[in-house]
Amino acid sequence: MSRSSQVPEINPFEPPRGGRVDVLVVAGEHSGDQHAATMVKDLLGADSGLSVSALGGPALEEAGAQVLYELTELSVVGIVEVLAHYGEFKKLFAQTVEWIREYKPKVVCLVDYPGFNLRLAKELCRLGISRKGGGETTVLAYISPQIWAWKSKRRFKMQEWLDEVGTIFPFEVDCYKDTTLPAFFLGHPFVDPRFSLQVKYDPTGPLLLLPGSRTAAVGRIFPRMLAGVEKASEEWRGRGVRILYPGPRIKSELERILSEVQLSFEPELRPVSEGSTGSAVLTSSGTMSLQCALAGLPGTIVYRAHSLTYVIGRTFVKIPYLGIANILLDRPFYPELIQGAASANRLAERITEMFSIEAVEEAEAGAEELRRILSMNRYLDPAGWVKSHLNPPRPGEAVEMIGPQ
Known part of the structure; x- marks a missing residue:
């Protein structure tokens, strides 16, 4: 696949509806x-007259937002991969800034994606478009960058560019206490009572493989997963193997890799959106690893970065774990096999261990603990938070939740 075919063409954005x-x-x-889509559904449910545009993906479009560009199809990870797509990012960035300058949204809500989004916040401030730059557009960051993991000093720049930040983990609020940037815990989307986890534990279910949502990372992680699964075939043979993928680009990459290896089994490919049961999981360190942990699946994190990205990352990343469940629980709830540690032999050993009674009991107990941590008191729901900036309450007037209490 050529580089130019890996990203959607960047055409001029449509005007807002x-x-x-x-x-x-x-x-x-x-x-x-997905998280932003829930917020948009709640916003439009409370006020159908709102006009919401987005750079995002299919979930936001389904929620009712006018998607200007499929930004999720340009998601890459690591220094090397970002450099490879520099031209696309530069063009997209300039087009986004110009669209905001022309149509002047009341609120710009930046959802995660800090490499692009914090740069955008800085530029809106520099150009005098945002409130922090003297303009009229409020700029919010929903889902805090992982400043507790690396580049923690970003918070001092963020206070110059952002009006507020909404976090999805309770401990993140304290990360901003030494800044002037207001930070609020808005609850985690996975414990929203309307949210259905896309995976469920079933002792008779297949072994699940979740190699990730970024093409370059999948290309490094997925072959290692397959090698370990092949070596441990006697452990899962009666259950089968199911590979979950987020979209067509990742499916194509998985099919390419499968066509280049010889296996004694035929795994099933299934979109994550269709959901799946599972008896255990090998997963990358992304968001789905937390879903698996909350579902009570015994699991293992498998991760392999580009060698240069990994070397640089080790210099700056100061946390003991990659998996968010491990960080929240402060223990290796999902053992992490990283870089060379993700060998076929070690993965086969972990697959055997995951089917033990002890692993199943530990997974269930850990899931309950995670739900308690993520259900702590929150300030507002994400939609109520955004709405409070569209229609600011008068002094002394309480802000209101829009989503479930």
Whole structure:
């Protein structure tokens, strides 16, 4: 696959419907697209007259946002991969800034994706478009960058560019206490009572493989997963193997890799959106790993970065774990096999261990603990938070939730 065929063509953005826009959402990851979609559904449910545009993906479009560009199809990870797509990012960035300058949304809600979104916040401030730059557009960051993991000093720049930040983990609020940037815990989308986990534990279900949502990372992780599964075939033979993928680009990459290896089994490919039961999981360190942990699946995190990205990352990343469930629980709830540790032999050993009674009991207990942590008191729901900036309450007036209490 050529590089140019890996990303959607960047055509001029359409004007906002009706010629005006209340909220522009920018979500560059599949997970951010899904979380932002819930927020947009709630916003439009409370006020159908709102105009919402987005750079995002299919979930935001289904929620009712006018998607200007399929930004989730440009999601890459790592320094090397970003450099490879520099031209696309540069063109898209300039076009986004110009669209905001012309149509002046009341609120720009930046969802995760800090490499692009924080740069956008900085530029809106520099150009005098955002409130922090003297303009009229409020700029919010929903889902805090992982400043607790690396580049923690970003928070001091963020206070110059952003009006507020909404976090999805309770401990993140304290990360901003030494800044002037207001930070609020808005609850985690996965414990929203309307949210259905896309995976469920079933002792007779297949072994699940979730190699990720970014093409380059999948190309490094998926072959290792297959090698480990092949070596441990006696452990799962009666259950089968199911590979979950987020979209067509990743499916194509998985099919390409499968065509180049010889296996004694035929795995099933299934979109994550269709959901799946499973008895255990090998997963990348992304958002789906937390879903698997909350579902009570015994699991293992498998991760392989580009060698240069990994070397640089080790210099700056200061946390003991990659998986968010491990970080929240402060223990290796999902053991992490990273880089060379993700060998076929070690993966086969972990597959055997995951089918033990002890692993199943530990997974169930850990899931309950995670749900308690993520259900702590929150300030507002995401939609109520955004709405409070569209229609600011008068002094002394309480802000209101829109989503479930």
